[in-house]
Amino acid sequence: MSEENPLRDQILDISRHMLFEDGYTSLSMRKIAKQANVSATSIYLYFENKDHLLHTLIEESVEDLSLFIESKALPVTENIERFKKIIESYVDFGLQYPEKYEIIYKVRPESMARYPKEKFRKARRAYELLVKTIEDSVSAGDMEVEKPLVAAYSIWAQLHGVVSVVLNKRLDSRIDQKQFIEDSIEHVVQGFLVRTTVS
Amino acid sequence: MSEENPLRDQILDISRHMLFEDGYTSLSMRKIAKQANVSATSIYLYFENKDHLLHTLIEESVEDLSLFIESKALPVTENIERFKKIIESYVDFGLQYPEKYEIIYKVRPESMARYPKEKFRKARRAYELLVKTIEDSVSAGDMEVEKPLVAAYSIWAQLHGVVSVVLNKRLDSRIDQKQFIEDSIEHVVQGFLVRTTVS
Amino acid sequence: MSEENPLRDQILDISRHMLFEDGYTSLSMRKIAKQANVSATSIYLYFENKDHLLHTLIEESVEDLSLFIESKALPVTENIERFKKIIESYVDFGLQYPEKYEIIYKVRPESMARYPKEKFRKARRAYELLVKTIEDSVSAGDMEVEKPLVAAYSIWAQLHGVVSVVLNKRLDSRIDQKQFIEDSIEHVVQGFLVRTTVS
Amino acid sequence: MSEENPLRDQILDISRHMLFEDGYTSLSMRKIAKQANVSATSIYLYFENKDHLLHTLIEESVEDLSLFIESKALPVTENIERFKKIIESYVDFGLQYPEKYEIIYKVRPESMARYPKEKFRKARRAYELLVKTIEDSVSAGDMEVEKPLVAAYSIWAQLHGVVSVVLNKRLDSRIDQKQFIEDSIEHVVQGFLVRTTVS
DNA sequence: TATGAATGAGCGTTCATTCAT
């Protein structure tokens, strides 16, 4: 996967940054090449075409997201704590690596229609971890959730909404960002621990 | 506002659809024209330029979303019920009018920089209703929320995440869409009613 | 020639002004129409097409130039004085009616290739007056010029160069415009009166 | 400056010719490309945009005019002779290289507004030589001119008028071109040598 | 491994003009 080539990596870095800064529309092979101080042709030595470049970017971001969450959550063995850690680290990743985070969701659908479906499977590693953690919690009697699959996806979606709002700077100017994030996480988590807490 | 011109409306419809299907990047005046079976020049008889066309689309969608939510939620007078209705109708709008819903969020960075700021105010009408409803609920002792502003925004964000996942067809194939939506709404709502329920 | 129609005249005025201010390239039927507060189509009621409009403009300017010079020079009966008057009034016309003056020379060659040759004849009326005046002066022994035709044309050309420099604002900033004009006229005239003066 | 590229040179040649034949308005990147039998895109490999192409053309013409006059006039050391030589070579350049000559004056208002001011300085080299020559002549007592600056500019303007008439083929058909030029030069020169001649 | 030269397709936009009313 990592072919250990400096120019290749530089192209990916530049592309990722340009994508984040100026959006998909302004991303062009020429501009990437210019910023990398190489000819546009050179990019084709490492990436078959623009689509492949983008797909590599997505793949890489998805992998990093999974690794990040795993590195934070796997060490935690207690069920509820791991559950919280996954949620927390998902948001953290989005805020710490906005360029990578955005790629996962932003590029669509102009080029994603051509993104090989099987790659999506891999993207689910972190999600599967969340599912498993919920299931474990339920098995251990730490949580009451009827459909872990659905719950996990719902959490995923809600977190994505929260992170997106922040990254897109759509937050109401009267709202403190840090508080918004904390409250939102709290809210998402609370929605699941409720009955447990009550009992 | 509605100048009652069939071609103008057709252009808006086609644009909205193309935007939804292929994304902002592949939206072109020429393609719109071709699909409307008119010359590209004709579009300029109804819209000053591409930006104006897009802004018209956004404005229209934003207005429709507000109207939709208001028409569903305003008739409901009980606080908590109205609160639920707003949430429910927001999601409903997204699912019933996906093309309009997506425009509100999708067009952004490229052309939105030029979208007149004052128009954004109008976009907040539904959001302000949510804030007010939460405040009313708190005043009436129906809900315990410290920061209604933050809460409303957080709900907004989470709902957007949920709707997005569905519209982008990113839902796990093992998950039933209807259930996902119901559970998600339930979850978002529940996160707020918790303490009330408990008491 | 003058069909006495106010809109027709307004179109000519606007065109003349736009031509002068922004050059031929920016002259468009649309813009003329917009400034006249009529539809673009309306222009075609008075002018067959853009070329005809331009040709009308040229014709009119040429006519005005002739009339202007004649009105100034014909009353003067003394040969040399009339000679000077023609020269002087040519320059005066250029400075007083720059918009009309420029049209005569500026529009070329993009649309002039299609300007009917016979119209050029009429343009020569003032020039023919100059030729005749020189010939009269020579006959009367007031001037010594071998080829009045050539002389007249040469004067014409030189004066045009002088007027052009001023109208195009190409004058060296260190040079006073009024002095430049006076000296230039003096110079052109002097070149012909020389031998007379000497004798 | 001369990067020795055949296509680049061909583009310049074609542009220069088209500019001369059809005027600035009808000069288009596409037409140039078509005539050079290359794609329009190719032009952009050698010129950043249309303005740059035009500016290159102007620069080149201005430089050539200066070089031409200098090469003819500098070898001549006697003041009056050099004075005549400058005038003569200016006209000669216009007649020998009409395409280059016209560019200097024709391109103007549309694109010249964006022509870098400092480049104009260089354009004055030949004019400054004329000024200096007049000054030298006056110092040496060979000529009586009160304002060399004004005189030089006036000569410049008159010569331009003469050359323009010829190049624009506006010459009266009854007039022999060669004689027109000779007489005009004679006339311009004579206007200045007058008092000298008389004394 | 890298490039320079070249291209066809497409973009948003403006234009002069036509036609039915």
Next chain:
DNA sequence: TATGAATGAACGCTCATTCAT
């Protein structure tokens, strides 16, 4: 006398990509 609707052609320019070296 006047217009609104419509168009085909053209414009400057950018793009992803190819090919020979």
